[in-house]
Amino acid sequence: MNDTINVTPESLRAAMVDRLTHAGYARSSAVQHVLGTVPRHLFVTHAPVNEAYADIAVITKRDADGTPLSCASEPVVVAMQLDQLAIEPGDRICEIGAGTGYNAGNLAELTGPDGHVTTVDIDAEVTAQARKALDANGYSRVEVLTRDGSLGAPENAPYDRTVVTVGAFDIPAEWREQLKPGGRLVVPLRWRGQTRSIAFVRDGDTLRSDSVHLCGFVPMIGQDHEVNGKVDEAGHVDLYWDSDQNISLAGLQGVLSQPKVLAWSGVIVGGEESFDGIWLRMTATEPGTCRIAADKTAVAEALCTPIIPSRSPALVEGESLAYLHYRRSEGGAELGAIGHGPVAVELVERLCDQIRAWGEDRTAEPVITVHPADTPDERLGVDHVIAKRWSKLTLAY
Secondary structure, three states, rough: OOOOOOHHHHHHHHHHHHHHHHHOOOOHHHHHHHHHOHHHHOOOOOOHHHOOOOOOEEEEEEOOOOOOOEEEOOHHHHHHHHHOOOOOOOOOEEOOOOOOHHHHHHHHHOOOOOOEEEEOOOOHHHHHHHHHHHHOOOOOOOOOEOOOOOHHHHHHHEEEEEEEEOEOOOOOOOHHOOEEEEEEEEEEEOOOOOOEEEEEEEOOOOEEEEEEEEEOOOOOOOOEEEEEEEEOOOOOEEEEEEEOOOOOHHHOOOHHOOOOEEEEEEEEEOOOOOOOOOHHHHHHHOOOOOEEEEEEHHHOOOOOOOOOOEEEEEEEEEEEEEEEEEEOOOEEEEEEEEEEEOOHHHHHHHHHHHHHHHHHHOOOOOEEEEOOOOOOHHHOOOOOOOEEEOEEEEEEE
C-alpha cells in the first residue's frame, strides 16, 4: 500500500482557501474562486511550492542590509484586501505596488475581460519581473507602469477601485482625485506606530472608512515620516513616533530610570484575544500615542516590560511616558500600564481609561476620515487631528 500523499499546487491552493475562509476571510464566492484559481507559486518561482501557499509573506527583493523591499504578501492579507475592495466585473482598478504581479492577476480575474487593471511600482526591476510573470500566466491585459506610486496612474483614471499594497504613511491627493465618486481606496495606512488596512469610500474631497483591519506591509519608498530613537543610555529601548508629534527624545533620556508607577484597568483578556483595538482607540484622542520596543535585555532586567516587547503602544507627554503592560489573572491576563516621569501617575490612568473604553466594546471600529491637508482644523468637528504632509486624519467612535 502506498501511503505517499500526492501534494500538488492545486491541493495546496485549495487548502489555502480553506484556511482563509475558516479564519473569516475570502468572504465572497468570487474571492474564493480567484484565490483558488490564480497560480501563486508561478509568481514566486524562487520559493518552494509549499511556501508559496503557506501563511507567510514571500520576500522577493531585499536591500544591502537585508531589509525587505518587495514581497508577495501573506495570503490572509491578500484575501483581506480583496474583501475590502468589493470588486465588481468591469471595474477599472489601479494597484500601487506591483510586487510579483500575483495580486494584479487576482484583480484581473475579479474585474474580468471587460475591466482594466493598472499596476504601478517605482522599481524597474520589480515591474520587469511582474510583467514577465503576468505574461507567462495569461494576464497580458494588465498594464504595468514604472513610476512613483504616489502619482497614481492618471492616464487610465478614473478608477472604481484603487488598492495600495505597500505601507503608506500618507494619502496623496492623486489617489483620491483619480477615484470615481463613490469609488473605493484600500490602503495600509501607518500612523502612531501601527498600520491598518483601511477601505475608504470617496465622498467629494474626503475619504471615509467602512472597514479597518490590523496589518503589516513593506513601507513605501519616499513616504517615511516616522522618527525613532533610544530612550535609555544602553540602547535597549526604542521609541517610534510621527514627525507631526510634539515629542522630544532629549527630554526622555533616562526616563526609565525614574520611579515606576503601575496601574491596573480591571479589563481581562484571554487566550488568543487581540487587544490591538486599544492602540487604535488611543490614536483618536491622545496626541502622544506612539510605539515602544524593548529588546530581550531590557525585559530580562525589568527596565522596560511592554505587553508585546517588540511593538506596544505608549503615551508620551513632555518628559514622561507610559506603556501597556499586563499581569497573569484567572481566565487570562489583566491589562494595565507602567509609567515613568513627572506626570506618570496621570499617564497610566489615561492609558487605563483607554483600555476600559475598549473593554466595553472590543469590536468597535472608528470612522476614519481623510481630509485635504489645507482643510482648517475648525471645520473638522473633532478635538484631535492627525496632520500629515498631504492629508489630515480624524477618527470618530
